[in-house]
Amino acid sequence: MSIFEKIQQLPDGYSEVMYEGKKYGLSRTTFNAGKSIKVFADQLGGKDFISFNYYITKGNHHMKPCEMPEKKVLDFLAQCVIL
Numbered sequence: 001m002s003i004f005e006k007i008q009q010l011p012d013g014y015s016e017v018m019y020e021g022k023k024y025g026l027s028r029t030t031f032n033a034g035k036s037i038k039v040f041a042d043q044l045g046g047k048d049f050i051s052f053n054y055y056i057t058k059g060n061h062h063m064k065p066c067e068m069p070e071k072k073v074l075d076f077l078a079q080c081v082i083l
Contacts, residue, residue, distance in 0.1 A: 004061055006077045007037060007054055017080040022046060024080070041076065050076045 010017075010028045017026050019041070026041040034056070041050040051066035052073045065073045 003063060003074070003077060004054070004056075007039065010039065010082070016044075016083045017041065018083060019050075019076055019080045022048070023083070024048075024050070026080075041080070 007028075010026065012028050012030055014025065014027050017024050023044045024041040025044050026039065029038045030036070031038070036056070037054040039050070039052055039054070043049060050073060051068065053064045053066070055062045055064070063070065063073065
């Protein structure tokens, strides 16, 4: 499954997910007729978070993590489970 397909599985608005045995409150907001997506996940009762933007341009897709390594975002997307 591609990164984009995994992001598409995250529901718009607020949801909760499990990642590495911890619960996160996740918000996904879609802009520009689906051409840009913002995802922010905050560990509930903890200090961790995941934040990135995803852009679809003519012929390309770009993921831009916010203040964290891309590997952390990719790991989160691969492992998170929607509750």
